[in-house]
Amino acid sequence: MRFSGLRVLKEGLTGNRGWGPHWRDPAPKPAYDIVIIGGGGHGLATAFYLAKEHGLTNVAVLEKGYLGGGNVGRNTTIVRANYFLPGNSEFYSHSLKLWEGLENELNYNVMHSQRGVINLFHSDGQRDAAARRGNAMINQGDDAELLDREGVRRLLPYLDYDQARFPIYGALHHKRGGTARHDAVAWGFARGASARGVDLIQNCEVTGIDTSGGRVTGVQTSRGAIKARKVAIVTAGRSGQVAQMAGLRLPIESHILQAFVTEGLKPVIDNVVTFGMGHFYISQSDKGGLVFGGDLDFYPSYAQRGNLPTAEHVMEAGMTLMPMIGKARVLRSWGGIMDMTPDGSPIIDRTHIEGLYLDCGWCYGGFKAVPGSGFALAHLLATDRPHDSAAGFRLERFRDGQGLMDEEGTGAQHNTH
Amino acid sequence: MRMTCPLCGARDLREFTFRGAALARPEGDDWNEAWHDYLHLRDNPAGESREYWAHAAGCGAVLLVTRDTRTHEIFAVEQARGAGA
Numbered sequence: 101m102r103f104s105g106l107r108v109l110k111e112g113l114t115g116n117r118g119w120g121p122h123w124r125d126p127a128p129k130p131a132y133d134i135v136i137i138g139g140g141g142h143g144l145a146t147a148f149y150l151a152k153e154h155g156l157t158n159v160a161v162l163e164k165g166y167l168g169g170g171n172v173g174r175n176t177t178i179v180r181a182n183y184f185l186p187g188n189s190e191f192y193s194h195s196l197k198l199w200e201g202l203e204n205e206l207n208y209n210v211m212h213s214q215r216g217v218i219n220l221f222h223s224d225g226q227r228d229a230a231a232r233r234g235n236a237m238i239n240q241g242d243d244a245e246l247l248d249r250e251g252v253r254r255l256l257p258y259l260d261y262d263q264a265r266f267p268i269y270g271a272l273h274h275k276r277g278g279t280a281r282h283d284a285v286a287w288g289f290a291r292g293a294s295a296r297g298v299d300l301i302q303n304c305e306v307t308g309i310d311t312s313g314g315r316v317t318g319v320q321t322s323r324g325a326i327k328a329r330k331v332a333i334v335t336a337g338r339s340g341q342v343a344q345m346a347g348l349r350l351p352i353e354s355h356i357l358q359a360f361v362t363e364g365l366k367p368v369i370d371n372v373v374t375f376g377m378g379h380f381y382i383s384q385s386d387k388g389g390l391v392f393g394g395d396l397d398f399y400p401s402y403a404q405r406g407n408l409p410t411a412e413h414v415m416e417a418g419m420t421l422m423p424m425i426g427k428a429r430v431l432r433s434w435g436g437i438m439d440m441t442p443d444g445s446p447i448i449d450r451t452h453i454e455g456l457y458l459d460c461g462w463c464y465g466g467f468k469a470v471p472g473s474g475f476a477l478a479h480l481l482a483t484d485r486p487h488d489s490a491a492g493f494r495l496e497r498f499r500d501g502q503g504l505m506d507e508e509g510t511g512a513q514h515n516t517h
Numbered sequence: 518m519r520m521t522c523p524l525c526g527a528r529d530l531r532e533f534t535f536r537g538a539a540l541a542r543p544e545g546d547d548w549n550e551a552w553h554d555y556l557h558l559r560d561n562p563a564g565e566s567r568e569y570w571a572h573a574a575g576c577g578a579v580l581l582v583t584r585d586t587r588t589h590e591i592f593a594v595e596q597a598r599g600a601g602a
Contacts, residue, residue: 340561351557353538354586399535399570402563402587407518409531442557498557501548513556515537 103207122287123167123294128301131327132160134481135319137306137342138334139163141172141286141467142459145474146334146481147293147300148206153475154482157297160328162321164305168286171336174404174436175467176359176391178372178383180217180277181242184233187492187505188445189240194489195472196242196276202471208288210280211386217277217372218247218255220421222266226377230272237274245273256373258424266377266420277372279383285470309346309456316346316455330481332457337402337437339460346453350460351442351498353514356401356435357393357464358410362428364388378417382425390428392418396438396464398515406435438464442498444517445505448476448486449495457481458495463517518589523596524576536569539581539597563587569597 101120111118134150136143139161150156163169181196183189203210221230227246234244248270253261261268294300301323308320309331318327335342337354365388374381382392394414397406411433419426441447441461446469448459459477462469476490486493497503498512510516518530538559543551563586570580581600583593 338563340559341563344560349554349558349560351559353559353561354563400538400561400566400568400586401589403589407530407589409529499553514559515535 103209122291123300126299126301128160128162128304128321128323128326129299130325131318132299133158133328134330134332135159135326135328136161136332136334137319138170138336139167139290139300139302140170140334140336141168141289141470142336142462142473142477143332143334144168144286144289144293144300145470146332146459146477147298147474148289148296149475149478150481151293151296151298153478156482160299160301160326161293162304162306162319162326163300163302166302167290167300168283171436171466172286172470173283174359174434175282176381176383176393177279177282177385177467178217178277178381179212179280179468180274180372181240181468182217182219182233182237182244182272182274182277183507184236185505185507187503188507189236191472191476191489191493192468193240193242194475195469198471198475199280199468200276202285202288206288206292208284208291210284210288212278212280213386214276214278215371215383217274217374218252219272219274219374219376220252221269221271222377223269227269230270234272243274243276245275247271247273255371258368259422260420263420266375279372279385281386282467289470289474306342306345309342311346311453311456314454316453330455330457332459332477332481334459334477336460336462336466337439339439339458343458346451346456348451348453350458351495352439352461353400354402355399355438355440356397356403356406357438358397358406358414358433358435359391359393360411360414360430360433361385361389361391362425363431365390365428368424373421375417375421378420380414380417380421382418382422389431390425396440401435402437404435404437406433438462440514440517442514443504443506443512444508446473446493447495448473448480448490448493450480450484451495518591520570520582520591521594522572522575522578522580523594524578525572528572528575532572532574533580534571534573536571536579539567539569565592
């Protein structure tokens, strides 16, 4: 089934009776070439690119719950490529290019909206850092524009420019950044993978990883044993538990990150605005809700909900920056389980067990990475060589100290990012 | 979430700062697997977790907290000093 404007028109005129399921619901086969554990954004994108780029379709994605029910359905939907360090920079640049072609490639409306990401700064030192980051982005081939105070005011007239603690000096404007409809990204990749022959198996919890002589041979699941030549763990905040099934300990701590959404309002915030000094960022969804968040709660958690002090802190920062939002009522708040690495950068790599692969450690930035991560992991699974864009995401960088990517400059230790 | 400091009594979460998993610090200064383990690798338990917290905005004591990471329930708080952690 191909989506088009004509099809929408025809279905609309004939009672919408022609739409079918977007993906098949197969029973698991006894064996696959490749098993991907985790049917979230990264796992589904990996399956899609395995099929599309490498012609590998004897592949299963095993999902404990329902497709896209984890972090890909719980994030604040921001897409950007404004990283600074080599290793990260080329990866997110590549991912953004994939985003830009994604809707055509998937024939699926993921509502990718390049409305611009505006990172505010509040001092001369921060201006220098923003200029340096902007130059790095331009050198990478992406876009960045340094705005002075008046330049920001033209775009965001509603900010409080004269607050005493963090007066607004300007911003780094990344025009190709923006947002996307998070669920649709998971659904689009799922549909594309399923149509090419990948089996997406829901309600299938992996309970064990089988190895023999240092090589992976398959997985045990709640729907029976499945043999596989290669197994990829793509389970975000649950990476620690899944890796433990293969006897691995990972450089990952799972932390809670909260997000909030208000009642629907008329269009008022046209871009993504970040206020790093206050730990606050915001955008407005196409439904009208103000979607915002801040920093981690800063303690390990699998509860998928946070505590009130962080909620209060985020709201205070929002009120400091844009007092106009004070009358908007918060509809919901929730939390996601963030797979935090010591240096704040991810891992896409092989493990010491032959045939067992890892894609994890996305910290609080996994959504924008979905296409790039899927592309890179598919390349690694298919060729056993890292893709150029993700060659820096080595598991062993913590052991050997080489190529740590500490984007925030706070030290490559847990609980600092 | 509230935490009961053994020195100060029950206090609000915002007085406390998470300081990391309660792990045994290796001996010696030379880089080796034990240090890699200690600094980077984590059990990252979903369930009961033993971790250090500091009563940073209170008495300053470092505490050994036993906590459920799935529910945020706190089972025990004791002073880290002398707790054998």
